[in-house]
Amino acid sequence: MKLYYAPGACSLGIHVILEEIGVPHEGQLVNLREGMQYQPAFKAVNPASKVPVLELDDGTVLTEWIAIAGYLAATFPAAGLEPADRLDWARAMGYISYINGTMHMQGFSRIFRPEKFSPNPEEKEAVRAEGKRIFIEGFDLMEHALGEREWLLGSYSIADAALFYVSFWAEGRNTVPLPPGIAAHYARMKARPAVLRAMTQEGLV
Ligand SMILES: N[C@@H](CCC(=O)N[C@@H](CS)C(=O)NCC(=O)O)C(=O)O
Incomplete structure (x- = not known):
């Protein structure tokens, strides 16, 4: 592949x-x-x-x-990497869709590429601020979804890989602070050998 x-x-x-x-x-x-x-x-x-x-x-x-x-x-x-239970599978898809469609495409994209949302340079900071608001709200929702669990669905799944890439943008790109539960999730992710390999291969560590 x-x-x-x-x-x-x-x-x-x-x-x-x-x-x-x-x-x-x-x-x-x-x-x-x-x-x-x-x-x-x-x-x-x-x-x-x-x-x-x-x-x-x-x-x-x-x-x-x-x-x-x-x-x-x-x-x-x-x-x-995908929950066997159908309801958990649907929950995983819900989290991934929200992370990708809202946190990434609506939130982080506004912070990183404000010009894609408004061609007016005077609106740049307002667009960024709205992106931050959406991104922070997303982490708050994910914090609530994670609760006391280690992984979003209880056991490790593709939903955790989705949460990881936006957490990397928050912390690694220094855009917004991570709530404590998500910060702990991010630390758990970085401790996984597969994650370390991927980050190393991309020159991120
Ligand atoms: N909806 C797409 C979005 C992918 C996406 O936004 N990729 C970004 C990098 S994170 C990209 O390739 N951007 C290039 C560009 O927009 O010029 C997906 O989920 O795969």
Whole structure:
């Protein structure tokens, strides 16, 4: 398999999942700062100009975080990364959808790329502030969802990999403070050998 990624981008969560599963994979760096995602070579792979992209060994291309994570968890059940119980599975999908669709796309994207939400430079700080509000609210909701558990669903799953990448953006990118339960979750994640491998391979530690 080949993972198209950018160091520390949301593709980091998929990288973690690949390392947890232990399936052979190679990384294909997409330099977002240099705009490689808009070059014809990458647009031929993902016309949406986004990472992560997972290319399977037969050339099949998968896009979108939630789809890729769901595919990997279902294809490699021995790794135990998706809840066996249907209701827990639906809860996992709910958390992942919220993390990806709201915290990432509505919150962090406003902080990091305010110009995508308003072309008016005078509104830049207001857009960033709204992004921070959404991002912080998301962590508060996740703190409540986690409760006293170690992992979001009780046992480790792809939902924890999703929470990890936004936690990395909060702490590693110094954007918002993590509530105590999420900070402890982030520390538990970083202590996992698979997470350390993914971070090391991306030059983040
Ligand atoms: N909905 C997509 C969003 C992916 C996404 O926003 N990726 C970012 C990196 S975290 C990206 O590739 N951005 C490049 C750009 O927008 O120019 C997914 O879940 O896979």
